[in-house]
Amino acid sequence: MxxxxxxxxxxxxxxxxxxxxxxxxxxxxxxxxxxxxxxxxxxxxxxxxxxxxxxxxxxxxxxxxxxxxxxxxxxxxxxxxxxxxxxxxxxxxxxxxxxxxxxxxxxxxxxxxxxxxxxAAPAAPPAPGAAFRRMAGVVPSHAMYGMALRSLLWMLAAATVLILTTLLLLKARTPLWTSQALSHDHTSRVVLQQDGMRLQVEGSLPNESDRRRLWSALKAVHGQQNLSGSIALDPRAEPPRWLDRLINDLPHLQGDGLRLEFDGPQLRIVTTGMADAQRLAISHRLRQDFPALQMQGLWGPGLAALARLPASAGSGERVAALNLTRLKFHMGSSELTGDSLETLDAVATALRQAPAGTRVEVAAHTDSHGDAHSNQQLSQQRADAVVKALQERGAPAAMLVPVGYGHDQPVADNRSDAGRAQNRRIAYQLLE
CATH class of the missing domain: 1.10.10.690 (YidB-like)
Structure with missing residues (x-):
């Protein structure tokens, strides 16, 4: 054998x-x-x-x-x-x-x-009698030439048939050794639903390594006895870019009634049954660590104030609620982050319901990092981007006036990270 x-x-x-x-x-x-x-x-x-x-x-x-x-x-x-x-x-x-x-x-x-x-295999020995024929000077006959020619023609015909057959087979089926890139037909998905100490888990991930890493992290945070559900394998799902951050944030994403649904580029959040402090902390953590995701269900003072506005609220009351909201941009650009989209929807709704003739300045401010000219240009671009996004959501175009102030109007100390974060803001002001 x-x-x-x-x-x-x-x-x-x-x-x-x-x-x-x-x-x-x-x-x-x-x-x-x-x-x-x-x-x-x-x-x-x-x-x-x-x-x-x-x-x-x-x-x-x-x-x-x-x-x-x-x-x-x-x-x-x-x-x-x-x-x-x-x-x-x-x-x-x-x-x-x-x-x-x-x-x-x-x-x-x-x-x-x-x-x-x-x-290591030795070279094949010469054919028997070949050396003798060379030494004796034997000249092959015409019959031998004919046999050799016929053999050559048969070999060429056989090789042609073999090549054609191989080409047909290759066109009919993909060979075993062809490496093909898998198309991504679905999104990776993870749903975490907490009920008391129990955590229900479901979803699908593209490979066993990701599934094991997430399940091990969930066991470490919640305990094996409190976990139920499963995560399926789906090799055609897109790799989850948010998985590493989710694993790192699991100790901070806990609370009775919390539901998180990661689905490709989207994140749906339910915190309605939780205390205000927990809702605020979880929303802040998610906005900070998953800015690229489009989020639904975030909670904060601004969104809460807009939700409580009565239909009869005046322009001043609406602008005061708007100034409790927070919009964020990708670093050094005028592109709004995914977690800002829900806030834009709420702001646009409040503006659509404002009394006729209301005019609002949409002011963009930066921190002091960089030179004054560049910061003024960036702030104007951000103000323009916010106004455009609000108009796309139905806010009246004549109501909004975009203005960029650069870093000339700080509200906090630019020498600290927290202060610079407060200075990077969108503010609303009622115009006469």
Whole structure:
């Protein structure tokens, strides 16, 4: 029994793959052999991932191969590549990662041994009698030339048929070793619903590594006994850019009745059953750490004041409530952050309901970082951006006057971070 057959038999029994063991091993070998650089290219990929010692141990027959875990394998090859090979192996991505960690060291060892054997193989001996014919000066006959020509023609015909057949097969199906980038058809989604001490979890993430990291963090914060639900694997989901920050913020995102729904670029928040101080703290944390997400359900003094405005409220009362709201911009630009969109909706609603003839100055202010001219230009651009956004939401165009004041009107000390944050603001003033 060859080393390859022994390896297949061992995989079939040890990993409980049965007759599928040979297929999975062949898929791995085909992928390695046809990727750019072959075995050497794969070694370079592992070295770039900081896993050089492991790969080198697999190529040394006298050395015990070092083990590898699923997260390391994903770091070296990438989740899309692993998903494609798993599909070719007729296995789920999660199961394939476990199997690949066990098989890849052996497959690399077999291919390394075969490469060494080919390099060490002696050159083929000359055909019997060839040297004698050369020494004797024997000249081939016309019949021999004819036989050689016919053989050459048959070989050319066979090669043509083989090439055409191969091309047809390649067009009919994608070869095993083709690495295709998975299209992202869905968004990653995580929903956390807290009820007392219990936390209900649901959603879907693109890979096992993300799922395990989140679940481990939830256990550390809430305890295994308080968790229920599950997170599904969806290899076609977009990678969640917010996951790392969510894991870091979990200790601060707690409270009876809290519901957070992360869904791709959107975040829906429910805090209505919580105390005002908790609602404010959680909304502040989410606005600070997830500015790129479009948020619904934020709470703060400004939104609360606008929600309490009676329909008969006058212009002065409305402008006073507007000045309790907070709009934010991306650093050094006039682009509003995603967490500001809900506030813009509320401000536009309050302005649409203002008495006829009301005119409001939308004033933008910056901190003192940078020169005066640049800050004045930036503040004007921000005031224009806010007015445009409010008009898109139905606020009357004739009501709003955008003005940029730069850093000339501070309300706090620019020498501290907190002071500069207060000075970066949008203010509203009722015009006569």
């Amino acid at each position: 060859s080393a390859y057959d022994r390896f297949v038999e061992d995989a079939a029994i040890r990993l409980e793959l049965g007759h599928r063991a040979r297929w999975v091993i062949d898929v791995l070998q085909a992928w390695i052999a046809t990727r750019p650089g072959g075995l050497e290219g794969l070694q370079q990929q592992f070295e770039d991932a900081g896993l050089a010692a492991r790969f080198h141990s697999w190529r040394q027959p006298a050395q015990v191969p070092l083990p590898i875990v699923a997260s390391e394998l994903e770091r070296a090859l990438g989740a899309p590549t692993l998903a494609v090979i798993a599909q070719r192996s007729d296995m789920s991505p999660g199961a394939f990662r476990v199997v690949a960690c066990q098989l890849l060291p052996g497959v690399v060892g077999l291919m390394s041994a075969a490469a060494v054997s080919q390099q």
